[in-house]
Amino acid sequence: MQFGAQGDAPSDAPxxxxxxxxxxxFTDLVFIDPIGTGYSHSHSHSLVDEAETKKAVYGNDPDIGYLSKVVFGWLVKEGRLRSPKYVMxxxxxxxxxxxxxxELQSQIGVGVNGLVMVSPYLDLASSDDATALSPLPWMIGLPSMEAVNLERQxxxxxxxxxxxxxxxxxxxx
Structure with missing residues (x-):
């Protein structure tokens, strides 16, 4: 979408x-929002009760398992098993x-040609959780905290x- 002649006029129509x-x-792009995220439907639309749904889809292993099966199902349905596949x-x-x-390669037998990472969240230990083991959040915030302290003084x-x-x-x- 272009906004204005130079792309910088927010009042112009796109x-x-x-x-x-x-x-x-040159590619098919298929994006999947895991259950409970983005445009996906929540467990309230599940065919089984809420507790059973949570057990089946929420958590590291169930999440990876069902998402991998969704990818495999789409590849089979669309006849694309022999096409190059990249997971983003x-x-x-x-x-x-x-x-x-x-999971696709080792458990389902579907070869993956590569990964595409866009602003990936990789370090779960660097969260804002004070009990996290990673010092990264403290290191990132230290200069700002000291700047505030010095400004007060x-x-x-x-x-x-x-x-x-x-x-x-x-x-x-």
Whole structure:
């Protein structure tokens, strides 16, 4: 979509234009929202009761299992088992995609040609959970917290924050 002549006029109506970088000329793109996410239907539309549905689809192994079966079912229905197949993971799909590719290959017998990762969420230990084992969230937030502290003391300068930034970089190495 183009918005304005330079793409920067938010009040102009959007104009549909061809995308020269689109994959649509040479591939089928099939996107699946896992149950309870995106455009998928929640368990309230399940044919079995809520507790049984949750047990069957929520959790790491059930999630990967049913998603892999959905992919396999689509490939069979559409006659695409011999086509090249790439699994794409976006956000939490970055955690799922490698496991789905492995499940397809090792348990179902479907070869996967590669993975495409878009802003993948890979480090589950780097969450905001204070009990997480990863120091990453603390390292990421440390310079900002120190900047706020220095600002309160009216001492915030680039030189004053440089030490904490250097310390954080050293931790990441």
């Amino acid at each position: 104009i549909a234009v061809d995308n020269g970088n689109s994959w649509l000329d 993971g976006e956000s939490y799909g970055g955690y799922r995609a490698p496991r789905i590719a492995y 009216h001492r915030l300068t680039p030189a004053a924050i440089a030490d904490v930034e250097a310390y954080t970089r050293k931790l990441r190495a």
